[in-house]
Amino acid sequence: MPTSTLRxxxxxxxxxxxxxILSAKQVSQQRAAAERTRELALQGSWPHVRTVGKQFPPWTWSPGVGIWGVQHLLNPALPDAPTFAASYFGDEVLGVAKELLGPCSDDELVMELYNLLVRPSDGTDYELRWHRDDIPAGASAQEETNRLTEPAWHAQWNLALCDGDESLVVVPGSHARPRTEQERAAGPFEPDMPDQLVVKLDAGDVVFYNNNILHRGRYDGSRERLSLHGSVGHVAGGKLRARNVLQHAVGSWVDKCDFSNLDEKQRTRAEGMRARLVKLGSESGDVGYSLDG
Structure with missing residues (x-):
């Protein structure tokens, strides 16, 4: 698609x-890394996980508790971090992100988050409630409008590594308006919302979305799911993006990242993006959490 059509x-x-968006070989490499990473998490060898029963950070891993996500794929302590870095900083994803953000250049990109979404490890079905990522459910219509009229300054995506991914449910167009009275009155786990759409992806497909669109996740405990869940920011976003990113504690390891496996173009891009994230963290202080639950 041409840039204008995507944007x-x-x-x-x-x-x-x-x-x-990824070749069959790339999907195979990323899926193998994802399977190994999930296994580390299930063994308790990688405690940075999202646990069943809790939707938002902070999460704490405990033996026997099911997980629905694995955090910090770019953390250099993770064995497969170099493989995940190749997909995060590659042209396939960031080429699209730059079109959606502006267009913009590599020098305007900020490294943000990269996580893995998986089927609940305890075999149960698990549903996230309807939400916007950076606007609390108790916000008034005017508060929603004020936030939604600001530029997004981010590109967020789910990249499926398995066929038949139908976990993301969105309400198209809701990123640009406050909730309707019906949406506001609906329960957090309302099974269906007017005009909702289930995003259907196969391996190698990606959905980019504004993280303040009204959306939810539905996790089928019987269906395999491995999806790369990432975001990248625009330097102009500044403190508007800080809480959304820094609440996930990336600051504890980002300065130790090793991008030596990347080619020269990707390595230069990655070092610049990492430096802009470090700068954002140093300027932002304690950011707290966007949502509770």
Missing amino acids: SQLDKDGFVVLRS
């Missing part, structure tokens, strides 16, 4: 889907 679709609907 206009994101502006109109709040999300955009691209098919087969």
Whole structure:
């Protein structure tokens, strides 16, 4: 798609889907790394996880508690961090992100988050409630409007590594308006919302979405899921993006990242993006958490 079409679709609907953004070889490499990483988490060898029963940070790993996500794929302490870095900093994803953010250049990108979403490890079905990532459910219509009229300054995505990923449910266009009275009155786990759409992805497909679109996640304990869940920021976002990113404690390891496995172009891009994240952290102080629950 031409840049104008991608950006206009994101502006109109709040999300955009691209098919087969990764080659079959790339999908295979990323999936193998994801499977190994999930196994480390299940063994308790990687405690940075999202636990069943809790939707938002902070999370604490405990033996026997199911997980629905694995955090910090770029942390250099993770054995497969170099593999994940290749997909995060590669042209396939960031080329699209730059179109959606501006267009913009590498020098304007900020490293943010990279996580793995998996089916609940305890085999149960698990549902996240309807939410916007950086606007609390108790916000008034005017407060929502004030936040939603600000530029997004981010690109966020789910990149499927398995066929049949139908976990993300969105309300198209809701990123650009406050909730309707019906949406506001609906319960947090309302099974269906008017005009909702289930995003359907196969391996190698990606959905980019504004993280303040009204959305939820539905996790089928019987269906395999491995999805790379990432975000990248624009330097102009500044403190508007700080809490959304820094609440996940990336500051504890980001200065230790090793990008030596990347080619020269990607390594230069990665070092610049990392430096801008470190700068954001140093300027932002204690950011707290966006949402509770």
